[in-house]
Amino acid sequence: MFDNIIKYFKLNKVSLFLTLASSIFYYVIAYHFQRTEFLKLLILFFGLFFFCFKIVQFKKFNFKFLLFCGVFFRLIFLFTLPNLSQDFYRFIWDGELVSNFINPYLYIPNELIKQANLVIDNSQELFNGMGELSPKFHSNYPPLNQLIFAIAALLGGKSILGSVIVMRIGIILADVGIVYFGRKLLKNLNLSPHLIFWYFLNPLVILELTGNLHFEGVMLFFFVWSLYLVSKNKWQLAGVIYALSISIKLVPLLFLPLFFKYFGFKKSVFFYSIVGATTILLLLPFYTSEFISNYSETVGLWFSNFEFNASVYNVVKKIAVSYFDAKPWELIITYGKITPYLIIGMVVLFSLFRKNQKLSVLITSMLWVLSIYYLLSATVHPWYIIFLVLLSVFTRFRYALIWSGLVILSYFAYSNPNYIEHLGILSFEYIVILGYMIYEIATVYNKK
Numbered sequence: 001m002f003d004n005i006i007k008y009f010k011l012n013k014v015s016l017f018l019t020l021a022s023s024i025f026y027y028v029i030a031y032h033f034q035r036t037e038f039l040k041l042l043i044l045f046f047g048l049f050f051f052c053f054k055i056v057q058f059k060k061f062n063f064k065f066l067l068f069c070g071v072f073f074r075l076i077f078l079f080t081l082p083n084l085s086q087d088f089y090r091f092i093w094d095g096e097l098v099s100n101f102i103n104p105y106l107y108i109p110n111e112l113i114k115q116a117n118l119v120i121d122n123s124q125e126l127f128n129g130m131g132e133l134s135p136k137f138h139s140n141y142p143p144l145n146q147l148i149f150a151i152a153a154l155l156g157g158k159s160i161l162g163s164v165i166v167m168r169i170g171i172i173l174a175d176v177g178i179v180y181f182g183r184k185l186l187k188n189l190n191l192s193p194h195l196i197f198w199y200f201l202n203p204l205v206i207l208e209l210t211g212n213l214h215f216e217g218v219m220l221f222f223f224v225w226s227l228y229l230v231s232k233n234k235w236q237l238a239g240v241i242y243a244l245s246i247s248i249k250l251v252p253l254l255f256l257p258l259f260f261k262y263f264g265f266k267k268s269v270f271f272y273s274i275v276g277a278t279t280i281l282l283l284l285p286f287y288t289s290e291f292i293s294n295y296s297e298t299v300g301l302w303f304s305n306f307e308f309n310a311s312v313y314n315v316v317k318k319i320a321v322s323y324f325d326a327k328p329w330e331l332i333i334t335y336g337k338i339t340p341y342l343i344i345g346m347v348v349l350f351s352l353f354r355k356n357q358k359l360s361v362l363i364t365s366m367l368w369v370l371s372i373y374y375l376l377s378a379t380v381h382p383w384y385i386i387f388l389v390l391l392s393v394f395t396r397f398r399y400a401l402i403w404s405g406l407v408i409l410s411y412f413a414y415s416n417p418n419y420i421e422h423l424g425i426l427s428f429e430y431i432v433i434l435g436y437m438i439y440e441i442a443t444v445y446n447k448k
Contacts (some may be wrong), residue, residue, distance in 0.1 A: 001346070005300070006013060006141070012283060014054075014058060015055060015058050015059055015065070016183070017070055017366070018051045018054050018055050018058075019051075019055065019072075020327045021047075021051055022048055022051045022052070022055070022069070023072065023073065023076060023376065024071060025047055025048050025051070026048070026076045026077070026206070027076055028044060028078045028209065029041075029044055029083075029207065030043075030076055030077045030083075031080055033081060033083055035083055035084045035411065035414045035415075036415050036416075037415070038387045038411060038412050038414070038415035040410065041044045041408065041411055042409075045203055045405075045408045046210075046405070046408075047141065048203035049203055049405050050344050052201045052203055052408070055069060055201060055405060056197050056198060056201060060192075061194060062198070063193075063194075066194070066197045066200070066201065067176075067179065069181050069201060070175070070179070070197070070200040070201050071172065071176065073201075073206050074168075074172045074175070074206055074210040077168065077206075077210050077211045078165060078168055079161070079165065080244065081160070081164055081405050082159060082164070082211060082212040082213050083211075084207065084208075084211065084212050084411070084414075085196065085208075085212040085213070085214070086129055086130060086131055086134075086211075087134075087212070087213070087214065088164060088167070089125075089127075089129035089130045089134075089215045090109075090126075090130050090134045090139070091141070091149045091152070091163075091213065092122075092126055092149065092152065092160060092163045092164075093109060093123075093126045093127070093130070093154070094118060094139050094146055094149045094150075094153075095146070095150045095152050095153035095163065096119070096120040096121060096123075096126075096147075096150030096153045097112075097120065097153070098146050098149060098150035098153075099150040099153045099154050100119045100120075103139055103286055103288065103291075103294055104138075104139040104141075104286075104424075105139055105288075105290075105291050105294050105414050106136060106138070106284055106288060106290055106291070106294065107138075108135065108136060108138055109127055109130065109134070109135035110135045110136055113127045113135070118302070121158040122159075122160055123159070124162065127161070135186040137298050138295065138297070138298045139298070139367075139385075140193065140295065140298040140299055141215075141251065142246065142247045142248060142250060142282075143243060143246050143247050143282045143283055143285070143286055144150075144282055145215055145218075145247070145248045145249070146286070148167065148218065148248075149167075150213070151166065151170075152164075152166040152167045152170075153350040162237075164213065164434045165201050167213055168210060168213060168283065168353060170218065171210055171213065171215065171218060172210055174203070174217045174218040174220070175200060175209065175217050175221070175280070176211070176222035176223050177221040177222055177225070178196070178199065178200070178217065179196050179200050181221075181224045181228045182196035182390070183196050183223050183224045183395065184228050185224060185227055185231055186230045186393070188228070188231040188232070188359075188395065189231070189359065189360055189394060192396065195393045195394075196244065196317070197392055198387075198389070198392075198395055198401060199390050199393050200287070200400070202317070202386075202389055202404055204382060204383075204386060204389070204404040204405070204407065204408070205217070205386050205404075208382055208383035208386060209383070210388065212381040212383070214386075215248055215249065215355050216249060216383055216384075216386045217386070218248050219245050219248035219249040219252070220245075220386070220387065220389075220390050221245075222241050222242070222244040222248065223242070223245040223252055223390075224358060224390065225241050226238045226239075226241040226242040227359075227363070227394075228244060229241060230262075231359055235263065235267060235270075236270070236271075236274060236440040237270045238271075238273075238433035239270075239274030239278065240274060240275075240278050242275050243274070243276075243277075243278030243279045243282070244278070244282075245285075246275070246279055247279060247282045250299070251321035251370070251387060252301075254347060254369060254370065254373065255369065255370075256272065256275065256344070257347050257348065257351040257368050258351050258354075258362055258365050258366060258369070259271060259272075259356075259358050259362070260351055260356075261351070261354070261356040262356050262357055262358075262359065262362050268277070268411055271288055277282060277422055280334060284393055284430070300336075304362050305332065305333075306332075306378065306379045307332055307379055308378075308379045308380065308381060308410065308413070309379070309380040309381065309382070309407065309410035309413075309426065309429075310377065310378045310379065310380060310426075311375050311380075311419070311426070311430040311434075312375055312376050313332075313335060313376070313377070314423065314426060316335065317332075317335075317357075318329075318423075332378055335378060336378065339376055339377065342376060343372075343373050343376065344398060346369060346373075347369055350365045350368065360394070360395070362395075363391060363394045363395060364395045364397070367388065367391040367392060367395055367397060367400070368390065368392055370387060370388055371399075371400070371437075372387060374388070376416040380407075380410075381410075382407045382410060382411070383410060385400065385403050385404050385407050386404070388400035388403060388404070389401060389404050396444050397437075397440050397444065398435060398438075398440065399436045399440050401436040402432065402433060402436050403433050406428075406429045406432055406433060407429070409428070409429045410425075410426070410429070412425050
C-alpha cells in the first residue's frame with residue numbers, strides 16, 4: 001500500500017503541488033488578510049487563478065480529484081468571519097428578526113436599534129458591523145433568502161460565527177449541487193461535463209460565495225436545477241424550482257421573457273403561471289400593505305443611488321460632468337431612471353429576434369442579456385459576475401472567465417479610507433473585457 005501511495009504522489013506531484021499552493025493562498029486570504037491590502041489581494045488572487053487553470057487543465061477527467069479540491073478549498077473558510085464584505089451582519093440581523101416573527105421588510109435597523117427591548121442577539125455588534133449604509137434601508141433580500149437567514153440565526157447558537165458557519169455550510173452544499181446538476185445539463189447539451197469545474201474551482205466563486213457569504217450560489221443551484229429539468233421536458237417542476245431561484249435573488253426574473261420562444265405560447269403561459277404562483281406563495285408570510293412600497297423603494301435605490309465598478313455609466317458621467325457641467329448626484333438619479341427601460345427593451349429584443357427554441361441558444365441569450373445589463377449598470381459588485389461564469393460554462397463564450405479574474409481590481413476602492421475608485425484601473429479592466437468579448441464574438445459567429 002505504501003508503494004501505491006508513493007507511486008500516486010510521483011504521478012500527480014504537479015497537481016498535488018498546485019492544490020497545496022492553492023490551499024495556502026486561500027488560508028492566507030481567510031485568516032491573514034484585510035481588505036485594505038490591495039496588492040496582497042492581487043498577488044494571492046491572480047496566483048489562485050493560475051493554479052485553478054492548471055489544476056483543471058491537468059485533471060479535467062478526474063472528477064473526484066476536482067470535486068475534492070473544490071470542497072476542501074471552501075472548508076478552509078469555515079471557521080472565520082468574512083473579511084472582504086460586511087453584508088453578513090445584515091443577513092444575521094434579518095435572520096434574527098424572522099426567527100422572532102418580526103417582518104424584516106417593515107423596519108429599518110436605525111429604528112430598531114433604539115428599542116430598549118430589542119430581541120436580536122448581538123444587536124449592537126451586528127448593527128455596528130453593517131456600516132453606515134445598510135441600517136438606513138429596509139431589507140432587500142427575497143423571502144426564501146430570509147428563511148435561510150432565520151435558520152442560520154436559530155442554529156447559530158446566539159453566536160455570529162455560529163450563524164456564519166451555518167450559512168457557509170449551506171452555500172457549500174449549494175455549490176456541490178451546482179456541480180451535480182451542471183454536469184447533467186452539460187451532458188444533455190452534448191458538452192464535456194468537466195466544464196462545470198471552471199465554475200466550481202473559480203477563485204472568485206470560492207472567495208465571494210463561501211468566503212464572503214453571498215447567496216448567488218444558492219440562487220444558481222435552483223437556477224441550474226431548473227434548467228436541467230427544462231432540458232428533460234419537466235417544465236412544470238422547473239417552474240417551481242425557478243421561482244425558488246427568484247426567491248433567493250431577483251436576477252432570474254430578467255430571463256423569463258426569453259423562455260417564450262422555447263416553450264411556445266401555451267406552455268409559456270403555464271410556465272409563467274407556475275413561477276408567479278410559487279413566488280407569490282413564498283411572499284405571503286411577509287406580505288403587508290407596506291411591503292410593496294418598502295421593498296420596491298429599496299430595490300430602486302440600487303439603480304439610482306449607488307455606483308461601483310461601472311463601465312458605461314463612468315463614461316457617461318465623465319462626458320456629462322466634463323462637457324455639460326452635470327452634477328454627479330443628479331446624474332445617477334437620471335441614469336437610474338433610464339436604465340430599467342433600456343434593459344427591458346434589450347430583453348424584448350432578445351426574446352423576439354433570437355432563435356431561443358434551442359436550449360443552447362436560450363442560455364447564450366441569457367449570457368448576453370446579463371452581460372449587457374452589467375455593462376449598463378452603475379453598480380457591479382464582484383460577486384455579480386459569478387452568474388455570468390456559470391452561464392458561460394454552457395456556451396462557447398469564455399469572456400466571463402476573464403471578467404471574473406479582472407473584477408477583483410474593483411477592490412482597489414477599499415484600499416483607501418474614502419472608498420475612491422481609480423478610473424485608470426477600471427478602464428483597464430473593461431478595455432480588456434470588452435476587447436476579449438469582441439474577439440470571441442468575431443471568432444464564434446464567423447465559424448457559423
